[in-house]
Amino acid sequence: MVETLLLSAVALGVLGFLAAIATYYYIGSLPGGEGKMVEYAAAIRKGAFVFLRREYMYIGIFVVIVFLVLTFAIKPMVGVAYLTGALFSLLAGFVGMAAATLANVRTAYVAYKTKNAGDTLSVAFKGGSVMGITVAALGLLGVAFWYWLTKDAAVLSGFGMGASSVALFARVGGGIYTKAADVGADLVGKVEAGIPEDDPRNPAVIADNVGDNVGDTAGMGADLYESYVGSMVATVAIALAGSFSLSNMKLEYGALPIILAALGLVVSLIAVYAIDLFKKADPQTAIRNATITAAVLFVIGAYFVNQVVVGSIGTWLAVVGGLVAGLLIGFESEYYTSGSPIKFIAESAKFGPATVIINGVAVGYESVVLPFITIAAAILFGYFSAEVWGAPGLGIYGVALAAVGMLATVGIVMTTDSYGPIADNAGGITEMAHLGEDVRAITDKLDALGNTTAAIGKGFAIGSAALAALALLVAYTETVGLEALDFTKVESVAGAFLGAAMPALIAAMTLKAVGRAANRMVAEVRRQFKELKLLTDPNAKPQYDKAIDIVTQAAIREMILPGVSAVLAPLIVGWLLGTEALGFFLGAALLVGALIAIFMANTGGAWDNAKKYIEAGNFGGKGSDAHKAAVVGDTVGDPFKDTTGPSMNILIKLMSIVSLVFGPLIHQYGGVLLKFFTH
16 A cells, blocks of 8 residues: 555656646746836846856756765765755756746736736736745655655655755855845945835846845745655654554555645645635735645645554644644744734834844844744644654654644645745836836735745744754664763763854854845945946946846855855764764754744844835835835845845754764764774
8 A cells, every 4th residue: 555655646746746837838828018027027037047057057066076975975876866856956946936937027917907916916826836836746756756666764865965955055045146136226226326126227126036036936945845855754764763663564654744745735736726716805815715725625634644544643633733833833923024023123213223123133032932832832742642642652753744744735835935026026027117006006915915925934944944853863863873862971062062053153154145245236236326327317227237147156156155064064073073962963053043043034024024014104104214224124134034044944954964864974983083082
């Protein structure tokens, strides 16, 4: 039965990907706009692919090097699995961004022609679904195929490592690009020149719209793809270790997360195409109904899947607990980035940028508490559900299943997230092509909702990252034979401090990278405004390509060091201090990384929406001193929420899965520093 179910999951992965491609061609068949709309959309699409080609070239070099290391240092099958994990991640980013850069202008055109928010939502949502379904389908296809073929946790870990290593480069590179462009466009255009956000006279405006695609679509897609794969890989690895009383069923327990993911893909597809049934309601209700539809169908289907595959109510409860925790973290993020805290920050803008920053940071730290409580509750519920109502020794497997449950409906979660950048781009094209305030009102409404769905998506990503990293840490301890981690050992304490420092180091690297790239962009925009007389000469044309080239080069250059550091750091710690110190390194990095991720994502989102609240006419509205102060907060928050915060999710899982893959070698050859001093 297991073999049949796994082959069915492989087939569903293929069919899901074909469905995403069919949707892509459907989007391409819609009218592509007229006049200036076509010109600006073409510039955005060209800029996005210029960046993606360069980024993929450098990522490709890194992937080939790691493939060779894994092939000769571990075993060839692990290297091949790593290569497929990396290639699937790159393919998902490519397809998703290609769809987004088709859907943006078509969304604007539908808004222009119909003046109907429901029809406009349908185009943007289906455009985002290409990314969402591709992520779910390729993740499922890869894990199901390698498990069916090998039943080897090491090979599956190689696949997961491929997904993780590409994700960090894609997230950091895309995040640096989009935020450097955004900062340049806002500081010089909105604050200094006082022109609208998407004014075509601004040389950074095309780069800014390109950034929405490479950062918030391709980058976020790689992030959730990696979380999705990592949660399955960790659960399979724990199952194959077979340390619980029903270890004679370890193949069934290994298959369970994969079959659940297959179910999640099916319900996500149903929810995506059900959007046309819900679109007569307002857009927020329509998206919420689609998300709830997927969740309810998954919970019902998961019960029967658990009964058929392992015959356990406990594992089903763990899965449901993870799904509920993901929804709660999403709603908690929504509150802190769209609820009363943003009004508190907006009101403080009356007193200048300093109070905006202070109160935004305070809200950000406060926003960490509820998600951490929710994650702790999901861990406890997952553990005791599987332990008490499943089988003795199954508890930690239940925690890993909670992570699977949290991201099983990743198809619809990623769709609602990816729809946001499409709506944002549509608004930009509307502004640049002067389609009118009535059209802009529709795209702005969808864009504002996109900020909310992005916050929820980041909540899912952070929560699942924490649970998946914990599961990977447990799988690592199983692999290297650690029965318990002893904090009384000096090397363990040293490992914990080094692990806690790692997220801080990556945060500093990514923030400084955005700052350096933004400096160059600001200088370029100022130069063009002055030399080309863009604000005074109606016939002057900005040099968009130069602005795009600046942020492209900067993002590619700046993404390399954080990505390489994340791979090398756990290997160095394990080699010098041994397996137990590395376990504490990973645990400390998990806690600090999750804290930074939530803090930065919610702080940045709150600053962004506080600015939008003022722009809606509150506390003086656009152009007021309060608005200018809020723009400063939004500008500071941009790299928080779209570069540094999201990179933490990937960092903690990447370091865990690198440790899992190289665990046997670290166990055999690690601890050289300790051996030196003790001998």
